[in-house]
Amino acid sequence: MSDMSGSSENLERRGKSPHSGPEARGDEPGDLPKQAWTLLFELMHAHMRNFPALAAEFELSPVQAHVVRQLGEGPLAMSTLANYLSCDASNVTGLVDRMEARGLVERRSSEQDRRVKMLVLTEQGVALRERLLERLAEPPELIASLSDDDLRALRDIMRRALRPQ
Amino acid sequence: MSDMSGSSENLERRGKSPHSGPEARGDEPGDLPKQAWTLLFELMHAHMRNFPALAAEFELSPVQAHVVRQLGEGPLAMSTLANYLSCDASNVTGLVDRMEARGLVERRSSEQDRRVKMLVLTEQGVALRERLLERLAEPPELIASLSDDDLRALRDIMRRALRPQ
DNA sequence: CTAAACAATTGACTTCATCAACTATTGAGG
């Protein structure tokens, strides 16, 4: 009774074929990607609701948690981070100000280009990141209770989806 | 620190972490839920990055989009919405103020209990919601490019995961 | 050498979020 009833009936068919399935009527086979995605989206949102609370366990805002997580890859220019967060560069200034005030990150002027400031996690930031990553990796109940077969299949599908194209 | 999670090492080894050990080896079967979850989480975050932009297509803030989506089920008390959003009740007041000002929702005093106010979508709100839901159901490229077999498997796994226990 | 392009910041402003305090209503018991 949620999303795929009613007026979404006559949507554009994607490249999917109107071809003949034996069980063609019962299951709306036409929009497989949409079906899979809608369910995945449901699960995503169900889980995202408590991300702020999870971040708060580490006294981080949700965005700060995201930044700590991303910053593990190595030094990152402010503008690159802004791009990664899909937000304005001016937003990153304040964000980094607060994180720097807490001793989590450090601004380091780049030597090649003196306009650029590179962000690095402090030692404290690295330690926090490790704890955070372990916490994030804990699967929620909905996932943990899947069968091994489903988990293996899910893992492999996600690997294929995330594989750089 | 010597982490039980080979999986996060496996994911993060793109950068030069001072902590990455040489023992990074992928496929420990013991951590199946964690592996699957970590990948799923990756995809979630990759997609969540442009949720604000998607909401902006409808001139909604991310939270407003979320509310419009949830409000389709029927009238909802303010406090219930607050609970659903996992946020303080006082937050909902302003949120609904703005949405009411735009003619998307309506406060309706309950007759059984004059303290509560029920939220309902206006006609305009319903129309917007339909367009929004269609837009949300469009699968992102990462998903849409999966094979039919993968999509079917993913859909079925998600159904099992979301099945009320 | 000027002029355009870029990185980061600042300032004004909005939205989302919290907490504490307040109003109004409901629903107990005494």
Next chain:
DNA sequence: CCTCAATAGTTGATGAAGTCAATTGTTTAG
């Protein structure tokens, strides 16, 4: 009936996160 605790919503103060427009330095291109 009357008081008292609990509940629903609002208000006010405050802070984080977001936007845009304008500014300051620093490359880089013509």
